[in-house]
Amino acid sequence: MESSSHEHIISYAKLFGVLCSLLSFTAITIGVSRMDLGALNIWVAILIAACKASFILLFFMHLHYETRLLKITFVGTIGCLAILIGFVFWDISFR
Amino acid sequence: MNSRTPDKAGVKLGMWLFLYTEIMLFGGLFILYAVYYSKYTGVFIEAGKSLDITIGALNTVILLVSSFTVASAITAVQKKAQRSAITLVGISMVFGVLFLVNKYFEWGHKFEAGIYPGSPDLSDAEAGKSLFFGLYYLITGLHGIHIIIGLILLSISLYFITTKRIHATRFAVLENSGLYWHLVDLIWVFIFPLFYLIL
Incomplete structure (x- = not known):
């Protein structure tokens, strides 16, 4: 049987690091949304949201492991x- | 493997399969949003400006932090730190309730301003505006229901941790409740820019 994340423990420090990156991404997405980039705005917003989603999936949801x-x-x-x-x-x- | 041994991989795969259906559910709604956005871009941008970025950002931070505390609760259970796990799940639930309180005030203000599904103001407004707010209420409402379900799942997990039915070698209930909670967070990550930040 393949090893599962059930045995994998993610440290508090690592989880906190992920939280900090997610909060920074939130700040960036708000900042960028106040700049007028024309049609690019929506794409940048989706790109940043996808980055945030990846962090949540990989580490909070253990998908990486x-x-x-x-x-x-x-x-x-x-x-x-x-x-x-x-x-x-x-x-x-x-x- | 005797019949008393839980099938950990199977339990988790089952949860993920359910989450995939949730992704498709919200994915479908986001497609609906995207199609109407491309058709009524100007109106959507105008309508989006009327949403309060501060409340939206606050709710984003609330959900991100609560996701962090739920993920940490699993680490705590794995490290046999039951008390920390109880505190962390408790904090997550408080944040979940705070999110709903914010949502209540946010929706309340919109209702007062005459913006709610089927309101005379929206019926008289241009087509795109009622579509924007229709989708806003549908998506954030469905998301709110998910928050309530997530809170119920977390409270069940909390009860199991206190009664020691969730422990370092068996915590599938907490893990799956956590996955559900993270999914709710994940959906909000897309709702926030699409509704609050469009310019």
Whole structure:
């Protein structure tokens, strides 16, 4: 059986470090949103949100330490979501 | 493996499979938002300005900190520090309640200003505005329900820690409640910029 995160202990210090990065990302996203970058604003906001989401998933949710099976199923889900987004926008942009 | 041994990997995979359905649920709603944003960009940006960034940012910090305390509670249980685990889960729940209190005031102000689903003000406004606030109430409302469910799960975990049914070798309930709580945080990470920060 593959080793699971059940045995992996993440130190308080590391978790606190992740929290600090998440708070800094929040400050950055607020700061950037007050600048006028035109159409780029929304993309920067989504990019920063994706970075924050990755930190939460990898460390708070232990995904970094999980089995390959869990990682593959997670990436598969995001892949399905990406296909859904792709086809919806493909549809609406040619109406 | 005898029948009394819990299947840890299976328990966790089951939880993640459920979380995937949640990702698709909110993902679908965000697509709805994105489609209408591309159609009514100007109106969405105007409507987004009426949301209070301070409350939004405060709620972001609240959820991030509570996620940190839940993750730390799991570390505490693994290190056999039951008392710290109880404190940490307790703090997380207090933060969860604070989030809902903020949300209550935020929604209350909007209701007072005549902005709520089906209100005369919104019906008379341009099409994009009612769509923006319709999606705002739908997504933040559904998210709020998730917070309430998360609080119930955390309180069950808290009860199990105090009664020592959650301990260093068996903490799947806390772990899965934690995963749910983090997912709620994860969704808020996208709600915050899309509704509060668009300019």
